[in-house]
Amino acid sequence: MSHEQKKKTNLALLKKRAQFLADIRAYFQKEDVLEVQTPVLAPDTVTDPHTESFPVAVDAISESSLYFLQTSPEYAMKRLLASGSGSIYQIGSAFRYEVAGRWHQPEFTMLEWYRVGFDDKQLMADVARLLKALSFNAEPVTYSYQSVFLDHTSLDPLIVSAETCQAWLRDKQANVSDAVLALDRDELIQYLFATYVEVEFDPEIPTFVCDFPATQAALARLDNSNPKIAKRFELYVDGLECANGFYELLDAKEQQKRFERDQALRAKRGLPHRDIDPVFMDALKKGLPECSGVALGVDRLLAASLKAQRLSDVMSLSWF
Amino acid sequence: MSTYATNMFKGGLKLMIDGEPCSIIEADNVKPGKGQAFCRVKLRQLKTGKVLERTYKSGETVEGADVMESDMDFLYSDAEFWHFMEPKTFEQHAVSKAVMGDASQWLSEGDTCSVTTHNEIPILIEAPNFVVLEITDTDPGLKGDTVSGGGKPATLSTGAVVRVPLFVAQGEKIKVDTRIGEYVSRAKEKN
Numbered sequence: 001m002s003h004e005q006k007k008k009t010n011l012a013l014l015k016k017r018a019q020f021l022a023d024i025r026a027y028f029q030k031e032d033v034l035e036v037q038t039p040v041l042a043p044d045t046v047t048d049p050h051t052e053s054f055p056v057a058v059d060a061i062s063e064s065s066l067y068f069l070q071t072s073p074e075y076a077m078k079r080l081l082a083s084g085s086g087s088i089y090q091i092g093s094a095f096r097y098e099v100a101g102r103w104h105q106p107e108f109t110m111l112e113w114y115r116v117g118f119d120d121k122q123l124m125a126d127v128a129r130l131l132k133a134l135s136f137n138a139e140p141v142t143y144s145y146q147s148v149f150l151d152h153t154s155l156d157p158l159i160v161s162a163e164t165c166q167a168w169l170r171d172k173q174a175n176v177s178d179a180v181l182a183l184d185r186d187e188l189i190q191y192l193f194a195t196y197v198e199v200e201f202d203p204e205i206p207t208f209v210c211d212f213p214a215t216q217a218a219l220a221r222l223d224n225s226n227p228k229i230a231k232r233f234e235l236y237v238d239g240l241e242c243a244n245g246f247y248e249l250l251d252a253k254e255q256q257k258r259f260e261r262d263q264a265l266r267a268k269r270g271l272p273h274r275d276i277d278p279v280f281m282d283a284l285k286k287g288l289p290e291c292s293g294v295a296l297g298v299d300r301l302l303a304a305s306l307k308a309q310r311l312s313d314v315m316s317l318s319w320f
Numbered sequence: 321m322s323t324y325a326t327n328m329f330k331g332g333l334k335l336m337i338d339g340e341p342c343s344i345i346e347a348d349n350v351k352p353g354k355g356q357a358f359c360r361v362k363l364r365q366l367k368t369g370k371v372l373e374r375t376y377k378s379g380e381t382v383e384g385a386d387v388m389e390s391d392m393d394f395l396y397s398d399a400e401f402w403h404f405m406e407p408k409t410f411e412q413h414a415v416s417k418a419v420m421g422d423a424s425q426w427l428s429e430g431d432t433c434s435v436t437t438h439n440e441i442p443i444l445i446e447a448p449n450f451v452v453l454e455i456t457d458t459d460p461g462l463k464g465d466t467v468s469g470g471g472k473p474a475t476l477s478t479g480a481v482v483r484v485p486l487f488v489a490q491g492e493k494i495k496v497d498t499r500i501g502e503y504v505s506r507a508k509e510k511n
Binding site: 048183190 | 327351378380
């Protein structure tokens, strides 16, 4: 399914896209955040069981046989942070081995940045300022994951069991499929969030969801006062998930445990094994400064800005 | 019966949802940056036109619906059924008033219309977008009136009632847009 042949060069779009990128760079220049570039092709990749990487055969040029297109520049940028870079940002291609769709492209443009000394709430305020600089004029709203989930489902995502989620779903839908009932607890919570919560966000107002359940912490630290909460947030613009941020976990041992849990889940589901990136772990052990970081889908945000109907409409060219 | 995985979902695909044939209006993959991928689908129930929303786990399969859309000739109606014929096979179908829905008030014998069948049984009849029908009853109009103004009700040969301009008279044929049930124009002879 290639749109390539059909698509003519749209000069107006190229100019709008260039201006959007220029505005992003102007914001970070003003904020004194340094632009960096890190390799897109690397010998290791993420262990996350829900994120697949494109493997690339490199046996002809390297001792290792397989490299991976990076799903985000996170590990590489954290290596720079650990070696004293200070606050940094990067705009570049990221790759995910996923079915393309209206709002998905296997290759897309990601803006990722890290603020040394910021916690998650300060970084959310930073994201909000960037949105203003990009002419998203509506004042954003912020909900905690727990409160917005309770509002729309009356279930508490921090403590609810898989069985209670299933019973609630059966009550709500006539025929819940076996595949949905077979989801694990966290996936059921994600299913309910995707089906009954995020669809209720006002498309006109940028919406932050913060304080995620600890079971979906990924690389975020847990709340000091409530270990059921992870210092992770997401941003929705025009109904689309546009950004994901963490108050970064600095504890290498805890990170190692989470990666091992990922690997176990991968093995259980018959997904390909992924090594834990040793260079990234070395950087974590050496010490990451106190910082928060966020990854933002540039194409999605541009699509929201231009009221585009699909992601490929705001990409200069696309293959999928 | 064929099944379809979520990556094959697209507008127009016919699926069985809760035992009813449905047509996909749109399907979107929803993949949280960190989390399980889903496919969010909006569907139209073919019999009722009701719009449903469903979320599937990515990769999940759903039973397809054996739904066909074909043009058939309307033959005649009796007290209970409207009778249609497939012009190629001459196969005839009897359709109840419930399935006919709105279409019953627009069809004249010999009209061709779109019939949707599920397992070869008609479930949806769509009248042609435009039909020409004779006015069998309406108040006499005023001479010299133009299209403007309120108009008046007119009963058509099929029993349907539409609003027509005052200058249109009983016995005349008019063109009607069946999608909105509104008068379009006077029909030219031999239309």
